[in-house]
Structures are given as structure tokens and as C-alpha cells.
Amino acid sequence: MKNSKSILKKLTASREVSLIIVLVILCVAIGLRSPSFLTLKSIADMFKNNVVTMIMAVGMLGVLLVGGIDISIASTLAFSGMAVGMLLKRGVITSTPLAILIAVGIGLVCGLLVGLVVAKGNVAPIIASMGFMYIYRGLAYVISNNEWASADSLGDFKNFALGKILGINNVVWIMILIYIAFFILMKWTTLGRKLYAVGSNREAAEISGINASNVILFSHTMMGVLAGLCGALAVSIYASAQANMLYGKEMDVIAACVIGGVSMTGGRGSVLGAFLGALILAIIAKALPLVGIEAIAQNTVKGVIILVVIILNVLTQRSMDKNSLKEREL
């Protein structure tokens, strides 16, 4: 009896398990109303269209873990995407790997700058990334020169998001690889554990010999790399590059992390949680039209879900604290 109770408790206590339960209920409910949802093609489409949010969510996880936040990522994405788009349009580069490499390089520099200002300049992360949000978005417009790269001008590059390996889209493969890498990084490397340590208690981490500012610098740089990569992927997926692309996406990414149980105050959250949060947002976006709710209501539903999830989380946490207090009294 006691054993089963503790298992139940473990299950409800783990954010990931409750998220998976929510996901299954969501999928079954949507699948019953609209059988076309649970087909392989529809799911593959959904993943492909949400790769950008999913990849950036894991980067944001790293930033949130150290107690930071980065709202410049959508601008970094637009900057790197626009750079790649213009280079392809002008015919400066034609090779796909080179285009992706350039995008990653731009992202690296962008992220590094944000990280330097946050970690070495001691500026609050939200303010630093807000400044860079303006700067990078502005740069995207400057290099676009009031033009945009259409599908024709992108050449072979747009085919990258159409290609498949073993039946799975290239861009989805990239996402899977990134998630595996981050899972290993967070779980089994000292660097990953340092991220958690700095986020839980920066002073304690510093006393125990961790260079906190370097860890913070790393998390922002990693975020930049992923945002830069997503710039190239987004250009390939949507077969166009515009300076205003994915405006406001950073809030979706943060929302995905929050739904996935990543704490905004640092130290708590997991790679699986970030993934599940992004997946829930993706399913909602995909499912609303299928169950007869107009696409126009998508943001309302999203907003309500975020609020419900965070409030439920507080309520369960409170009841758990109460219970553990009771047990102690007994």
C-alpha cells in the first residue's frame, strides 16, 4: 500500500509524466474528433513546421536554468536567416552546408555578444537581450536593403527542408540530434551540472569553484548558436527570407519552456520538459482547426493554457508542501 502510494506520488510529482499524460489525453481527444490528426503525414508535418520552436526551446532551457532569459533570439534568427537568404540571392554562396555554417557562425557571434554583456557587463539578462533584440532585428533590415529572398532566389537551399533520410525530414533529424546532444550535456557532463548549480544558487556555485559568469556566457552563446541555426532552417522550411520573419517568436519559445516546467528563477527544468512544452504548443496550433475552433482563436487558447498550466503548477506545489508538512507533524 505504502509502496503504491509513493509511486503515485512520484508520478504526479514529476512534471514530465504529468505533461505526457496531458499530451496523450490531448492526442486521443483530437484523434477521436478528427482521425486525420493521428496520421503519420500530419504528425511529420507538425514536427517540420515546429522545428524552430523546438530547437530554440532547448537553448532557452539552458539560459533559463542559469536564471537568465534571452528575448533577442527571434531577432538573431531573422538576422542570420536574412544574411543567408541575401547571400544565396546574390549568388555569393550556393552550397547548403556552407549556408548553414554561416548562419551558425552569425548566431554564435550574436549569442556571444549577449552573453558578454550579461555575464561580464553585469547587465540584467532581460535588458541586455532587449537591447540586442532591437539591434539584431535592425541589422536584419539593414542587410535586407528592403528586399526579400523568394523561393526562386534560394536555389537548392530550400530543398534541404524537403529532403528526407530514413523517411524523416532533414530538419527533424537536426532537431533530434540537438536534443540528444543536449540531453547528454545536461545529464552526464559537468558543464550541464554547472548550469543547474549556477541557477540554483550562484553564490554557492561560485564558492565551490565554478566560474559562474563563464557558465552564463556559455548558455547565451549556445542559445545564439541554436537561434542562428534556426535562422537557416526557417529560411529553408518557409522557402523565403524576410527581415520581419518570426517576429515575437521568443515569447512562444519561453512559453514552451514554462509549460514544460522550466523555472524562470533558474535551477529547475529538463530537456524532456522543454521538448514536451514545445510539443504541446505545436499540437494545439495544429489541432484547433481540426476540432472546429477557428485559427483566429489560437492565441487566446494558447494564453489560457499557459495561465492554467502555471497556476495548476503552483496549486499542486502548495498541496504537496502541505502534505509533506503534515507527514512531518505525524
Place this chain on the structure above:
Amino acid sequence: MAGKSGRTIAHTQNKSLLKRLMCWESMLVILFIIVNIYCSSLSSTYQINNVLREMPKYLTEVFLLLPMAYILVMGDIDISVGSIVCLSATVACILGNKGLPFGLVLLVGLLTGALCGLINGIIVTKFTELPPMIVTLGTQILFRGIAEIALGSGGSISLEHAEGFRMLAGRVGRIPYILFLVLILAVIYIIILSKTTFGRKLYAIGSNKLAAYYAGVKVQKIRLIVFTLTGLMAGLSALFLTALQYGVNTTTASGFEMNAISMAVFGGISTAGGKGRLQGGVIAAFIIISLRVGLGQINLNPQVILIILGALLILAVMAPNIVEQFKLMKKRSSVK
């Protein structure tokens, strides 16, 4: 913590005139003058008439700066204000087009904003475990979502009975009403923050919530009031914005929250709470407005102006920290 950047309220009391002049606000005033000289050297059209004509659309953001400063001083943040503006504007626009009396339209527009702010306030005060950032992220998406539904598939509504709204966009001589209102409200907000017990309580909450609570400050009640006030001001901003744009669309006021926060931070208000003065925020707002108007006069791409603003923001925040680090290094070397 106190005096880390030399901008705390306690540190400016009882100081010599010279020291008083050496504060962040005077730097901002100097910067304001430099920016204005620079802008008038850039373009011959940067004259008082043109500035007054271009100003109103940017002034709608200053309405948001004033309560945002209170929120930041308390150590909170509200990133839903842009969406509240959009929703209030939508409601006002729809009711205005239905032919309701203009007074009622104004009232409902303001109340919509206040209601949204109240919702934010209730959530952040009932669930104090939640950082206001996430709560207002949720309501940011929610409020704009509701506005999107109300705006329908077209995504925009234009004013049909614009008489009342046109009055809002009017001017006395050359000076627009909105400038008067902004200045009057700014003075009121500054006095409340710096001279009243309510203002002191805001600083107390921002410096240490728990200590403020034990000192008898009704922390949650004050937070609720300030968040609601923010909503109300967003409603006010929405009315003027509707009047200036003759309508509303789904992207109305997107990014306003960040603009308001950046004005406050540029003005020396710390996002960590308990630090900074609203005077600085208001001067910073006028610096930013002058830059936007001035650079707009030479047809510089608005996005390039963004780059300049972003860089200014980061430099302004980093400068005191770097100075502080230098001082620390000096101290350390002199000790050795």
C-alpha cells in the same frame, strides 16, 4: 546593495550642489540637448512645428512608461501592456463604430484596460510564487488573442464615427492635447513616487518584499493597485492611439511593453527593483522620442533607429557597472 550605481534615493539626500548635479538625470538632460542639437544639424526640417506634429504617436508610449516605472521599482515586470493597449483599442473602436456616445466609449476603453490590469494583478498577488514575467507573458498572448478574435478575419477595424476621437487628437495652437496630458501625468506620477508614503512603499517593496511586509506595508494590495493602474494607463494610451491611427489592427501597440521598459531602464530605473527615479525615465523618453523624430526627418529607416536605440540602451545600463568595476579595482590595488 545601496549605492551600487549611485542612483538610490537615500544617497541623493544632503549632498553638495555639485554632487547633486552629477547625477544620472543631469547626464540625461545633457544627452537630451546633444541629441536635439545633433538632430537639428542633420535636417533643416527638425523644427518645433514638425517635432510637435510627429510627437503624438510616440507619446502614447510614455503613458505606459509612467506606471511601468512603478512596477519596475517594485521589482516586478509587466510585458502584457502592449496587448492591453491593443484590446482596449479594439473594444473602443468597435463600440465607437456602433454609434455609442463618445463619453461611454472612453469610459469602456479605460475600464477594459483597468480590467486587464486587474486580472494581471489578481494572478500575481494570489499566486505570489509565480514570477510576474510568466504571468504577463500568458496574458500578453491571451489579451492580444481576444483582440484578434474581436477584430475578425480582416484583422483590422477603422473608425467610422471619428468625431470624438478626432477631438482627442486635437491641439491647442500647435501643441497637441496629448503632450499636455503626458506632462501633467508625468508630474503627478513623479510626485507620488518621490514625495508620498505610497511612493516610499514602492521602493520598500522593491528593495526587500519580506522586510516591507514585516514593516507593515500591505505588499500584495499595493502590487494589485499598481498592476490595475498599469492597465488603466494602457487603456488611456489605447484611446489616443486609436484616435491617431484612425483604427486598430492585430499588431497595434506590439512591442510597446519593451519600448516602455527600455525608456525606464535608460532613465536609470533598475529592473531588480528599489532603484531609480521616474524623472530620469521621463527625460529618457523624450531623448528617445527626439531621436526617433529627428532621424525620421532624414528618412532613416525606422529599423536603423532601432539599432541606435538598442546600442544606447545597453551602453547606458553597462556604463555605471563598468565605472563601478574600475572603482573596485582601484580600491583593491590601493589596499595592496
